[in-house]
Amino acid sequence: MASSNERHSKLVSWGTAFIVCLFAAYFFLLNRHVPIFADDYCRWREDFELYHVWSSTVGEYLGWTGRFPVMFLSYSFFSSGSIGIVLHDILNSFALGVACYLAVTISGCGRFLWCRVCLIVCFVYLLWFMPSVFGEVALWKTGAIQYFWGMVVATACLVPVIRFAVWDDRVALSSVVIPLYALLAFVGGAWLENLSPAVAVVWFALLLLAFLRGRKPLPQELVIGFLCWVAGAVILIVAPGNYERFELVASELSLWDRVAHVTRRLPGIPSLSLLYMLIGFLFVSILSQAHDLRRRFFAAAAFTGVAVLSAYTTIAAPVLLLVGRTAFATEYFLILAVVTMFPREVFLPPRNKLTGALRIAVLVTSVGLLVLLVYDMKGTFSVYRWVSKQEEQRKELIAAAQERGETTARLPPLRYGQHWNTGKGDVNYGRLFGRDISTEHSEWKNQCYARAHGLKSVVLNKQ
Numbered sequence: 001m002a003s004s005n006e007r008h009s010k011l012v013s014w015g016t017a018f019i020v021c022l023f024a025a026y027f028f029l030l031n032r033h034v035p036i037f038a039d040d041y042c043r044w045r046e047d048f049e050l051y052h053v054w055s056s057t058v059g060e061y062l063g064w065t066g067r068f069p070v071m072f073l074s075y076s077f078f079s080s081g082s083i084g085i086v087l088h089d090i091l092n093s094f095a096l097g098v099a100c101y102l103a104v105t106i107s108g109c110g111r112f113l114w115c116r117v118c119l120i121v122c123f124v125y126l127l128w129f130m131p132s133v134f135g136e137v138a139l140w141k142t143g144a145i146q147y148f149w150g151m152v153v154a155t156a157c158l159v160p161v162i163r164f165a166v167w168d169d170r171v172a173l174s175s176v177v178i179p180l181y182a183l184l185a186f187v188g189g190a191w192l193e194n195l196s197p198a199v200a201v202v203w204f205a206l207l208l209l210a211f212l213r214g215r216k217p218l219p220q221e222l223v224i225g226f227l228c229w230v231a232g233a234v235i236l237i238v239a240p241g242n243y244e245r246f247e248l249v250a251s252e253l254s255l256w257d258r259v260a261h262v263t264r265r266l267p268g269i270p271s272l273s274l275l276y277m278l279i280g281f282l283f284v285s286i287l288s289q290a291h292d293l294r295r296r297f298f299a300a301a302a303f304t305g306v307a308v309l310s311a312y313t314t315i316a317a318p319v320l321l322l323v324g325r326t327a328f329a330t331e332y333f334l335i336l337a338v339v340t341m342f343p344r345e346v347f348l349p350p351r352n353k354l355t356g357a358l359r360i361a362v363l364v365t366s367v368g369l370l371v372l373l374v375y376d377m378k379g380t381f382s383v384y385r386w387v388s389k390q391e392e393q394r395k396e397l398i399a400a401a402q403e404r405g406e407t408t409a410r411l412p413p414l415r416y417g418q419h420w421n422t423g424k425g426d427v428n429y430g431r432l433f434g435r436d437i438s439t440e441h442s443e444w445k446n447q448c449y450a451r452a453h454g455l456k457s458v459v460l461n462k463q
Contacts (some may be wrong), residue, residue: 015113019120020100028093029379031139033388035400035414036078036085038435039142041447043078044077066239068188070146077141085141092144095152098117106299107342108167108292115347116309122277124343125369126335128376128431130271133324135433139384143433148371150191152331154199157185157229158306161222166299170219172451178221179307185225189232193242194317195329196233196311202302203229246318258315264309265322269330277338284343284362288355291345300337307333324428383416387434390414398453406455411437423460436460 036044045052053075061069077084078328082414103123109115137147160181163169173181189196203226207218224256285293310329314322322330346359394411401409414434420427422436437446443456450458 004270005264012111012113016104016116019117021179022052022095023052023100023124026377026381027096028089029139031089031092031385032086032459033381034139034141034433035388035391036141037433038445038448039066039074040078040140041452042444043075043142044448044452045079045149046081048076048080048084056444058263061232061243063242063244064241066193066236066242067146067191068235068239069190069249070150070192072144073202073374075143077145082263083181086446088141088145092141092148094140095144096124099127099152102152102159103336103339105159105163106336106340107344109344109347112344112347114363115342115344118347118362119339119344120344121366121370121373123335123339125304125373126274126277126338127332127372130274130329130335131432132223132271133328133428133433135431136428137325137328137379140433140435143325147328150188151329153184153188153191154195154306157181157188157225158199158203158302161203161206161225161298161370162302164219164222165210166214166302173221178224178445181415182228184226186228186232187385188265189229189234190236191232192329193236194310194313194326195306196229196236197313198306198329200230201309202305205305206302206309212460239453248318253320255315258320259312261320262312262315262322266308266330269322269327270334274334274338278341281338281341281343284346285341285433288343288345288358290343296340303333303337307331307337312381322354327408376431383432385413387416395453398455398458402454408441409450409453409455410461411458423462439454 024276043056043161055070056075057071061068062445066072077088080087088108100120100123104116104119107119109114109119127138128134136143137146160171160173163171164433189200207222207226211218285296286290290296307330311322311327314320314326314332317326343362346355346362351359392414397411398409414427414436416427416432416434420432422434426436427434435445437443437449437458437460439462440446440459441450441459446458446460450456
Protein backbone atom coordinates (compact mmCIF):
# COMPACT_ATOMS: atom_id res chain seq x y z
CA MET A 1 0.00 0.00 0.00
CA ALA A 2 1.39 3.41 -1.00
CA SER A 3 2.60 5.67 1.81
CA SER A 4 1.22 9.17 2.38
CA ASN A 5 4.43 10.68 0.93
CA GLU A 6 4.04 8.62 -2.24
CA ARG A 7 0.39 9.62 -2.59
CA HIS A 8 1.32 13.27 -2.05
CA SER A 9 4.09 13.04 -4.65
CA LYS A 10 1.67 11.55 -7.19
CA LEU A 11 -0.89 14.26 -6.42
CA VAL A 12 1.71 16.97 -7.02
CA SER A 13 2.91 15.36 -10.25
CA TRP A 14 -0.56 14.75 -11.65
CA GLY A 15 -1.84 18.12 -10.47
CA THR A 16 1.03 19.90 -12.18
CA ALA A 17 0.55 17.86 -15.34
CA PHE A 18 -3.15 18.72 -15.33
CA ILE A 19 -2.69 22.50 -15.20
CA VAL A 20 0.11 22.36 -17.78
CA CYS A 21 -1.99 20.19 -20.10
CA LEU A 22 -4.91 22.63 -19.82
CA PHE A 23 -2.75 25.51 -21.04
CA ALA A 24 -1.11 23.34 -23.71
CA ALA A 25 -4.47 22.06 -24.97
CA TYR A 26 -5.82 25.60 -25.26
CA PHE A 27 -2.64 26.65 -27.05
CA PHE A 28 -3.00 23.79 -29.53
CA LEU A 29 -6.61 24.68 -30.30
CA LEU A 30 -5.65 28.33 -30.71
CA ASN A 31 -2.81 27.42 -33.07
CA ARG A 32 -5.21 25.39 -35.19
CA HIS A 33 -7.13 28.60 -35.93
CA VAL A 34 -4.10 30.75 -36.72
CA PRO A 35 -3.69 30.88 -40.54
CA ILE A 36 -0.34 30.50 -42.20
CA PHE A 37 1.22 33.72 -43.45
CA ALA A 38 4.02 35.13 -45.57
CA ASP A 39 7.19 33.06 -44.97
CA ASP A 40 5.03 30.02 -44.21
CA TYR A 41 3.64 30.10 -47.75
CA CYS A 42 7.08 30.67 -49.27
CA ARG A 43 8.15 27.25 -47.96
CA TRP A 44 4.85 25.51 -48.65
CA ARG A 45 4.71 22.17 -50.47
CA GLU A 46 2.08 19.45 -50.38
CA ASP A 47 4.50 16.52 -50.46
CA PHE A 48 7.53 16.07 -48.22
CA GLU A 49 10.88 15.41 -49.90
CA LEU A 50 13.97 15.21 -47.73
CA TYR A 51 16.22 16.32 -50.59
CA HIS A 52 14.12 19.46 -51.08
CA VAL A 53 14.22 20.24 -47.36
CA TRP A 54 17.97 19.70 -47.13
CA SER A 55 18.85 21.61 -50.33
CA SER A 56 16.60 24.51 -49.30
CA THR A 57 18.22 24.65 -45.85
CA VAL A 58 21.71 24.66 -47.40
CA GLY A 59 20.61 27.39 -49.81
CA GLU A 60 19.42 29.55 -46.91
CA TYR A 61 22.68 28.94 -45.03
CA LEU A 62 24.75 30.02 -48.02
CA GLY A 63 22.57 32.88 -49.20
CA TRP A 64 20.52 34.37 -46.36
CA THR A 65 20.87 33.08 -42.76
CA GLY A 66 22.96 30.74 -40.64
CA ARG A 67 19.98 29.47 -38.61
CA PHE A 68 20.14 25.99 -40.10
CA PRO A 69 18.09 24.23 -37.34
CA VAL A 70 15.35 26.82 -37.78
CA MET A 71 15.37 26.57 -41.57
CA PHE A 72 15.46 22.77 -41.52
CA LEU A 73 12.45 22.62 -39.21
CA SER A 74 10.59 25.30 -41.17
CA TYR A 75 11.04 23.57 -44.52
CA SER A 76 10.21 20.21 -42.94
CA PHE A 77 6.86 21.40 -41.55
CA PHE A 78 5.79 23.62 -44.42
CA SER A 79 6.86 21.06 -47.03
CA SER A 80 4.55 18.46 -45.54
CA GLY A 81 1.18 19.96 -46.39
CA SER A 82 -1.59 20.00 -43.82
CA ILE A 83 0.04 17.18 -41.85
CA GLY A 84 3.09 19.36 -41.28
CA ILE A 85 0.92 22.20 -39.97
CA VAL A 86 -0.77 19.87 -37.48
CA LEU A 87 2.61 18.57 -36.30
CA HIS A 88 3.84 22.14 -35.91
CA ASP A 89 0.83 23.06 -33.78
CA ILE A 90 1.33 19.99 -31.60
CA LEU A 91 5.00 20.83 -31.04
CA ASN A 92 4.20 24.47 -30.35
CA SER A 93 1.79 23.46 -27.58
CA PHE A 94 4.41 20.99 -26.33
CA ALA A 95 6.95 23.84 -26.23
CA LEU A 96 4.60 25.82 -24.00
CA GLY A 97 4.27 22.81 -21.68
CA VAL A 98 8.04 22.40 -21.48
CA ALA A 99 8.42 26.12 -20.76
CA CYS A 100 5.98 25.76 -17.84
CA TYR A 101 7.90 22.81 -16.38
CA LEU A 102 11.19 24.70 -16.74
CA ALA A 103 9.62 27.63 -14.88
CA VAL A 104 8.66 25.24 -12.06
CA THR A 105 12.24 23.95 -11.93
CA ILE A 106 13.60 27.48 -11.80
CA SER A 107 11.26 28.47 -8.99
CA GLY A 108 12.24 25.58 -6.72
CA CYS A 109 8.62 24.89 -5.78
CA GLY A 110 9.53 21.22 -5.36
CA ARG A 111 6.75 18.97 -4.07
CA PHE A 112 4.24 21.68 -3.18
CA LEU A 113 1.28 21.60 -5.58
CA TRP A 114 -0.20 25.05 -4.93
CA CYS A 115 3.23 26.61 -5.22
CA ARG A 116 3.59 25.03 -8.65
CA VAL A 117 0.11 25.98 -9.77
CA CYS A 118 0.49 29.62 -8.73
CA LEU A 119 3.93 29.79 -10.33
CA ILE A 120 2.65 28.38 -13.63
CA VAL A 121 -0.24 30.86 -13.67
CA CYS A 122 2.15 33.77 -13.05
CA PHE A 123 4.56 32.54 -15.72
CA VAL A 124 1.88 32.04 -18.40
CA TYR A 125 0.33 35.39 -17.48
CA LEU A 126 3.63 37.19 -18.04
CA LEU A 127 4.41 35.22 -21.19
CA TRP A 128 0.96 35.99 -22.59
CA PHE A 129 0.81 39.70 -21.81
CA MET A 130 4.37 41.02 -21.55
CA PRO A 131 5.89 40.52 -25.04
CA SER A 132 4.87 43.38 -27.29
CA VAL A 133 4.34 40.96 -30.20
CA PHE A 134 3.47 37.62 -28.63
CA GLY A 135 1.44 36.72 -31.72
CA GLU A 136 4.44 37.15 -34.02
CA VAL A 137 6.86 35.13 -31.90
CA ALA A 138 4.58 32.38 -30.63
CA LEU A 139 1.46 32.13 -32.81
CA TRP A 140 2.79 32.89 -36.29
CA LYS A 141 4.13 29.48 -37.24
CA THR A 142 7.48 30.60 -38.67
CA GLY A 143 7.91 33.02 -35.76
CA ALA A 144 7.24 30.30 -33.18
CA ILE A 145 9.98 28.09 -34.63
CA GLN A 146 12.51 30.90 -34.83
CA TYR A 147 11.85 32.64 -31.54
CA PHE A 148 9.64 30.81 -29.04
CA TRP A 149 11.21 27.39 -29.58
CA GLY A 150 14.67 28.92 -29.46
CA MET A 151 13.98 30.42 -26.02
CA VAL A 152 12.73 27.08 -24.69
CA VAL A 153 15.79 25.23 -26.01
CA ALA A 154 18.14 27.81 -24.49
CA THR A 155 16.36 27.65 -21.14
CA ALA A 156 16.48 23.85 -21.09
CA CYS A 157 20.25 24.02 -21.62
CA LEU A 158 20.83 26.75 -19.02
CA VAL A 159 18.69 25.45 -16.16
CA PRO A 160 21.06 22.59 -15.18
CA VAL A 161 23.98 25.04 -15.23
CA ILE A 162 22.17 27.50 -12.96
CA ARG A 163 21.00 24.74 -10.63
CA PHE A 164 24.63 23.63 -10.28
CA ALA A 165 26.29 27.05 -10.01
CA VAL A 166 23.67 28.69 -7.78
CA TRP A 167 21.92 25.93 -5.86
CA ASP A 168 24.80 23.41 -5.69
CA ASP A 169 22.62 20.78 -7.36
CA ARG A 170 24.48 18.23 -9.43
CA VAL A 171 22.24 17.12 -12.26
CA ALA A 172 22.84 13.41 -12.68
CA LEU A 173 22.35 12.78 -16.39
CA SER A 174 22.48 9.20 -17.61
CA SER A 175 24.82 8.00 -20.34
CA VAL A 176 21.88 8.13 -22.74
CA VAL A 177 20.77 11.66 -21.80
CA ILE A 178 24.24 13.27 -21.97
CA PRO A 179 24.54 12.90 -25.78
CA LEU A 180 20.99 14.25 -26.15
CA TYR A 181 21.85 17.22 -23.95
CA ALA A 182 24.99 17.85 -26.01
CA LEU A 183 22.97 17.67 -29.23
CA LEU A 184 20.36 20.05 -27.81
CA ALA A 185 23.13 22.48 -26.85
CA PHE A 186 24.67 22.31 -30.32
CA VAL A 187 21.33 22.93 -31.99
CA GLY A 188 20.51 25.72 -29.51
CA GLY A 189 23.82 27.42 -30.21
CA ALA A 190 22.97 27.55 -33.91
CA TRP A 191 19.40 28.80 -33.40
CA LEU A 192 19.36 32.59 -33.14
CA GLU A 193 22.13 35.16 -33.63
CA ASN A 194 21.40 37.51 -30.76
CA LEU A 195 20.54 34.73 -28.29
CA SER A 196 23.44 32.38 -28.91
CA PRO A 197 26.37 34.61 -27.85
CA ALA A 198 24.45 35.86 -24.79
CA VAL A 199 23.81 32.33 -23.52
CA ALA A 200 27.42 31.33 -24.21
CA VAL A 201 28.80 34.22 -22.15
CA VAL A 202 26.48 33.56 -19.19
CA TRP A 203 27.10 29.80 -19.37
CA PHE A 204 30.86 30.33 -19.28
CA ALA A 205 30.57 32.85 -16.42
CA LEU A 206 28.50 30.42 -14.33
CA LEU A 207 30.98 27.59 -14.83
CA LEU A 208 33.89 29.90 -14.06
CA LEU A 209 32.26 31.18 -10.86
CA ALA A 210 31.48 27.64 -9.76
CA PHE A 211 35.10 26.66 -10.40
CA LEU A 212 36.44 29.64 -8.45
CA ARG A 213 34.14 28.74 -5.57
CA GLY A 214 35.85 25.36 -5.36
CA ARG A 215 33.12 23.34 -7.06
CA LYS A 216 35.57 20.88 -8.60
CA PRO A 217 35.42 18.96 -10.78
CA LEU A 218 32.88 20.65 -12.97
CA PRO A 219 30.20 18.23 -14.26
CA GLN A 220 31.42 16.92 -17.58
CA GLU A 221 27.94 17.10 -19.14
CA LEU A 222 27.80 20.86 -18.48
CA VAL A 223 31.27 21.42 -19.91
CA ILE A 224 30.49 19.28 -22.96
CA GLY A 225 27.20 21.09 -23.37
CA PHE A 226 28.97 24.46 -23.27
CA LEU A 227 31.47 23.38 -25.93
CA CYS A 228 28.67 22.08 -28.13
CA TRP A 229 26.76 25.34 -27.71
CA VAL A 230 29.85 27.33 -28.73
CA ALA A 231 30.37 25.04 -31.74
CA GLY A 232 26.79 25.65 -32.86
CA ALA A 233 27.21 29.39 -32.32
CA VAL A 234 30.35 29.46 -34.47
CA ILE A 235 28.60 27.63 -37.32
CA LEU A 236 25.70 30.08 -37.01
CA ILE A 237 27.84 33.22 -37.03
CA VAL A 238 30.27 32.26 -39.83
CA ALA A 239 27.46 31.31 -42.22
CA PRO A 240 28.04 32.90 -45.65
CA GLY A 241 24.35 33.81 -45.78
CA ASN A 242 24.75 36.24 -42.87
CA TYR A 243 27.25 38.29 -44.83
CA GLU A 244 25.22 38.08 -48.03
CA ARG A 245 22.21 39.47 -46.16
CA PHE A 246 24.34 42.14 -44.48
CA GLU A 247 25.52 43.39 -47.86
CA LEU A 248 21.95 43.63 -49.11
CA VAL A 249 20.07 45.22 -46.22
CA ALA A 250 22.58 46.60 -43.72
CA SER A 251 21.99 50.13 -42.44
CA GLU A 252 24.98 52.44 -42.29
CA LEU A 253 25.30 53.17 -38.60
CA SER A 254 28.48 53.50 -36.59
CA LEU A 255 29.19 51.14 -33.70
CA TRP A 256 28.61 53.97 -31.23
CA ASP A 257 25.21 54.80 -32.76
CA ARG A 258 24.22 51.14 -32.53
CA VAL A 259 25.24 50.86 -28.87
CA ALA A 260 23.47 54.13 -28.07
CA HIS A 261 20.29 52.92 -29.78
CA VAL A 262 20.18 49.71 -27.73
CA THR A 263 20.99 51.60 -24.53
CA ARG A 264 18.10 53.98 -25.13
CA ARG A 265 15.66 51.21 -26.04
CA LEU A 266 16.53 48.70 -23.33
CA PRO A 267 14.85 50.43 -20.32
CA GLY A 268 11.56 50.61 -22.21
CA ILE A 269 11.32 46.88 -22.95
CA PRO A 270 10.06 45.52 -19.58
CA SER A 271 6.33 45.99 -19.19
CA LEU A 272 4.66 47.40 -16.09
CA SER A 273 3.10 44.01 -15.35
CA LEU A 274 6.57 42.52 -15.09
CA LEU A 275 7.73 45.31 -12.78
CA TYR A 276 4.66 45.03 -10.55
CA MET A 277 5.05 41.27 -10.23
CA LEU A 278 8.73 41.60 -9.37
CA ILE A 279 7.96 44.16 -6.67
CA GLY A 280 5.22 41.94 -5.29
CA PHE A 281 7.45 38.86 -5.23
CA LEU A 282 10.23 40.76 -3.46
CA PHE A 283 7.84 42.30 -0.94
CA VAL A 284 6.36 38.91 0.00
CA SER A 285 9.78 37.24 0.13
CA ILE A 286 11.20 39.90 2.44
CA LEU A 287 8.17 39.80 4.74
CA SER A 288 8.37 36.01 4.94
CA GLN A 289 12.11 36.20 5.66
CA ALA A 290 13.19 34.01 2.75
CA HIS A 291 16.45 32.30 3.71
CA ASP A 292 17.66 31.80 0.13
CA LEU A 293 16.94 35.26 -1.25
CA ARG A 294 20.60 35.86 -2.05
CA ARG A 295 20.81 32.72 -4.21
CA ARG A 296 17.61 33.64 -6.00
CA PHE A 297 19.04 37.07 -6.77
CA PHE A 298 22.07 35.31 -8.23
CA ALA A 299 19.91 33.05 -10.42
CA ALA A 300 17.79 36.02 -11.49
CA ALA A 301 20.99 37.88 -12.36
CA ALA A 302 22.01 35.03 -14.68
CA PHE A 303 18.75 35.26 -16.61
CA THR A 304 18.95 39.06 -16.60
CA GLY A 305 22.45 38.76 -18.01
CA VAL A 306 21.14 36.75 -20.95
CA ALA A 307 18.35 39.30 -21.42
CA VAL A 308 20.68 42.30 -21.49
CA LEU A 309 23.41 40.66 -23.57
CA SER A 310 20.90 39.41 -26.13
CA ALA A 311 19.80 43.02 -26.56
CA TYR A 312 23.31 44.32 -27.07
CA THR A 313 24.28 41.58 -29.52
CA THR A 314 21.68 43.05 -31.89
CA ILE A 315 24.22 45.80 -32.64
CA ALA A 316 25.70 43.33 -35.14
CA ALA A 317 22.37 42.89 -36.94
CA PRO A 318 22.10 44.21 -40.51
CA VAL A 319 19.12 46.38 -39.57
CA LEU A 320 19.23 47.67 -36.01
CA LEU A 321 15.75 47.68 -34.51
CA LEU A 322 15.37 46.53 -30.90
CA VAL A 323 11.59 46.17 -30.96
CA GLY A 324 9.11 43.41 -31.58
CA ARG A 325 10.59 40.01 -32.28
CA THR A 326 14.20 41.19 -31.94
CA ALA A 327 13.43 42.14 -28.34
CA PHE A 328 11.68 38.87 -27.50
CA ALA A 329 14.80 37.19 -26.11
CA THR A 330 15.20 40.10 -23.71
CA GLU A 331 11.54 39.95 -22.71
CA TYR A 332 11.53 36.18 -22.25
CA PHE A 333 14.60 36.01 -20.04
CA LEU A 334 13.43 38.94 -17.95
CA ILE A 335 10.26 36.92 -17.34
CA LEU A 336 12.43 34.00 -16.18
CA ALA A 337 14.36 36.36 -13.90
CA VAL A 338 11.12 37.45 -12.23
CA VAL A 339 9.88 33.84 -12.00
CA THR A 340 13.08 33.00 -10.14
CA MET A 341 12.05 35.45 -7.41
CA PHE A 342 8.68 33.74 -6.87
CA PRO A 343 8.00 33.67 -3.07
CA ARG A 344 7.86 29.89 -2.73
CA GLU A 345 8.66 30.08 1.01
CA VAL A 346 5.03 30.95 1.83
CA PHE A 347 4.08 27.43 0.73
CA LEU A 348 6.80 25.67 2.72
CA PRO A 349 6.55 24.50 6.35
CA PRO A 350 6.79 25.67 9.07
CA ARG A 351 4.21 28.43 8.68
CA ASN A 352 3.14 31.14 11.11
CA LYS A 353 0.27 33.62 10.94
CA LEU A 354 2.23 36.03 8.76
CA THR A 355 3.31 33.46 6.18
CA GLY A 356 -0.21 32.02 6.23
CA ALA A 357 -1.64 35.44 5.39
CA LEU A 358 0.99 35.94 2.69
CA ARG A 359 0.15 32.54 1.26
CA ILE A 360 -3.50 33.53 0.99
CA ALA A 361 -2.45 36.79 -0.68
CA VAL A 362 -0.37 34.90 -3.26
CA LEU A 363 -3.24 32.47 -3.92
CA VAL A 364 -5.81 35.26 -4.30
CA THR A 365 -3.49 37.21 -6.61
CA SER A 366 -2.89 34.11 -8.72
CA VAL A 367 -6.63 33.53 -9.02
CA GLY A 368 -7.05 37.14 -10.13
CA LEU A 369 -4.32 36.75 -12.75
CA LEU A 370 -5.90 33.51 -13.93
CA VAL A 371 -9.27 35.22 -14.39
CA LEU A 372 -7.67 37.97 -16.48
CA LEU A 373 -5.69 35.39 -18.43
CA VAL A 374 -8.71 33.20 -19.18
CA TYR A 375 -10.79 36.23 -20.18
CA ASP A 376 -8.18 37.42 -22.67
CA MET A 377 -7.50 33.90 -23.94
CA LYS A 378 -11.21 33.48 -24.64
CA GLY A 379 -11.28 36.75 -26.58
CA THR A 380 -8.12 35.89 -28.50
CA PHE A 381 -9.54 32.49 -29.43
CA SER A 382 -12.74 34.11 -30.72
CA VAL A 383 -10.76 36.54 -32.88
CA TYR A 384 -8.59 33.84 -34.47
CA ARG A 385 -11.59 31.56 -35.00
CA TRP A 386 -13.20 34.41 -36.94
CA VAL A 387 -9.98 35.00 -38.90
CA SER A 388 -9.79 31.28 -39.70
CA LYS A 389 -13.33 31.37 -41.12
CA GLN A 390 -12.36 34.36 -43.27
CA GLU A 391 -9.36 32.46 -44.59
CA GLU A 392 -11.64 29.54 -45.49
CA GLN A 393 -13.92 31.96 -47.34
CA ARG A 394 -10.88 33.19 -49.25
CA LYS A 395 -10.13 29.63 -50.32
CA GLU A 396 -13.69 29.31 -51.57
CA LEU A 397 -13.22 32.48 -53.63
CA ILE A 398 -9.99 31.07 -55.07
CA ALA A 399 -11.66 27.76 -55.92
CA ALA A 400 -14.51 29.61 -57.65
CA ALA A 401 -12.02 31.69 -59.65
CA GLN A 402 -10.14 28.58 -60.73
CA GLU A 403 -13.38 26.93 -61.84
CA ARG A 404 -13.94 29.92 -64.09
CA GLY A 405 -10.46 29.42 -65.54
CA GLU A 406 -9.02 32.53 -63.91
CA THR A 407 -5.41 32.63 -62.69
CA THR A 408 -5.69 35.83 -60.67
CA ALA A 409 -7.70 36.40 -57.51
CA ARG A 410 -8.64 39.50 -55.57
CA LEU A 411 -9.16 38.75 -51.91
CA PRO A 412 -10.66 40.71 -49.02
CA PRO A 413 -8.45 41.64 -46.06
CA LEU A 414 -8.61 39.64 -42.86
CA ARG A 415 -10.51 41.42 -40.11
CA TYR A 416 -9.41 41.13 -36.49
CA GLY A 417 -12.09 43.34 -35.03
CA GLN A 418 -14.06 46.47 -35.77
CA HIS A 419 -10.95 48.62 -36.27
CA TRP A 420 -8.27 46.05 -37.12
CA ASN A 421 -7.79 44.53 -40.57
CA THR A 422 -4.83 43.52 -42.70
CA GLY A 423 -5.80 45.98 -45.45
CA LYS A 424 -4.41 48.79 -43.29
CA GLY A 425 -1.04 47.10 -42.92
CA ASP A 426 0.34 44.27 -40.81
CA VAL A 427 -1.74 43.43 -37.77
CA ASN A 428 0.93 42.91 -35.15
CA TYR A 429 0.15 43.88 -31.59
CA GLY A 430 0.08 41.71 -28.50
CA ARG A 431 -1.58 38.39 -29.24
CA LEU A 432 -2.82 39.43 -32.70
CA PHE A 433 -0.72 38.84 -35.80
CA GLY A 434 -1.41 38.88 -39.52
CA ARG A 435 1.32 39.36 -42.13
CA ASP A 436 -1.06 39.31 -45.06
CA ILE A 437 -0.74 39.78 -48.79
CA SER A 438 -0.79 43.34 -50.14
CA THR A 439 -2.37 45.31 -52.96
CA GLU A 440 0.75 44.78 -55.11
CA HIS A 441 0.74 41.43 -56.90
CA SER A 442 4.52 41.61 -57.43
CA GLU A 443 5.30 41.64 -53.69
CA TRP A 444 7.01 38.48 -52.44
CA LYS A 445 4.22 37.67 -49.96
CA ASN A 446 1.67 37.76 -52.77
CA GLN A 447 3.81 35.59 -55.00
CA CYS A 448 4.26 32.96 -52.30
CA TYR A 449 0.54 32.98 -51.51
CA ALA A 450 -0.39 32.67 -55.18
CA ARG A 451 2.05 29.84 -55.84
CA ALA A 452 0.80 27.89 -52.80
CA HIS A 453 -2.80 28.17 -54.10
CA GLY A 454 -2.05 27.37 -57.73
CA LEU A 455 -2.51 30.91 -59.03
CA LYS A 456 -0.35 33.21 -61.11
CA SER A 457 -1.07 36.25 -59.00
CA VAL A 458 -3.15 37.43 -56.08
CA VAL A 459 -3.88 40.89 -54.70
CA LEU A 460 -5.63 42.33 -51.67
CA ASN A 461 -8.70 44.47 -52.18
CA LYS A 462 -8.16 48.08 -51.15
CA GLN A 463 -10.09 49.32 -48.13
